[in-house]
Amino acid sequence: AQSVTQLGSHVSVSEGALVLLRCNYSSSVPPYLFWYVQYPNQGLQLLLKYTSAATLVKGINGFEAEFKKSETSFHLTKPSAHMSDAAEYFCAVRRGSSNTGKLIFGQGTTLQVKP
Amino acid sequence: GAVVSQHPSRVICKSGTSVKIECRSLDFQATTMFWYRQFPKQSLMLMATSNEGSKATYEQGVEKDKFLINHASLTLSTLTVTSAHPEDSSFYICSAPHQSTGNTIYFGEGSWLTVV
Numbered sequence: 589a590q591s592v593t594q595l596g597s598h599v600s601v602s603e604g605a606l607v608l609l610r611c612n613y614s615s616s617v618p619p620y621l622f623w624y625v626q627y628p629n630q631g632l633q634l635l636l637k638y639t640s641a642a643t644l645v646k647g648i649n650g651f652e653a654e655f656k657k658s659e660t661s662f663h664l665t666k667p668s669a670h671m672s673d674a675a676e677y678f679c680a681v682r683r684g685s686s687n688t689g690k691l692i693f694g695q696g697t698t699l700q701v702k703p
Numbered sequence: 704g705a706v707v708s709q710h711p712s713r714v715i716c717k718s719g720t721s722v723k724i725e726c727r728s729l730d731f732q733a734t735t736m737f738w739y740r741q742f743p744k745q746s747l748m749l750m751a752t753s754n755e756g757s758k759a760t761y762e763q764g765v766e767k768d769k770f771l772i773n774h775a776s777l778t779l780s781t782l783t784v785t786s787a788h789p790e791d792s793s794f795y796i797c798s799a800p801h802q803s804t805g806n807t808i809y810f811g812e813g814s815w816l817t818v819v
Binding site (some may be wrong): 629633678689692 | 735799814
């Protein structure tokens, strides 16, 4: 069985500061991991995904995440926060085999960016 | 642009009535689509897998007679909430894997259902 845990339901940073959103996973099979962003009253937009290729994954909007098997982590980072980054962020793991489209989501982290 | 589209984005219905939400894959075919439910300030919970040409597969605890899913074509899945109750009010989101992009999973814009 797979699961993801996002540490911190709410993260607040100043504009220009480093963004770090934490995600730890549990998986009995090699995991496929994702980060999605959700703006208010909207669907989910894929930021990046890890599919067992490079451990450092670069995504859209300057975000990146590093897969660390030893720490079972897939933390999301961005060097410099922008006001437009304020949103809800979800870490997810693909459930089951690599061919399934089912995702298990973490609890979500609200990112607040202060001017 | 969006690769998965939902309609309507918002709908209000009366208790006891049924409401249909559509999920369309744009410019690609999806033999499977997925329906999620999201309560305010909470995460997404998978409700069911919509399968083109066969019955949907429901997650444990989801009433299949209440949440009817029909995968009418390779680009359209519909979720019908039957005999809606206020507790069915929620944000419903669909997703579909895009095979041409390594099965990247794209999500629709979501549909807000309010049952009054």
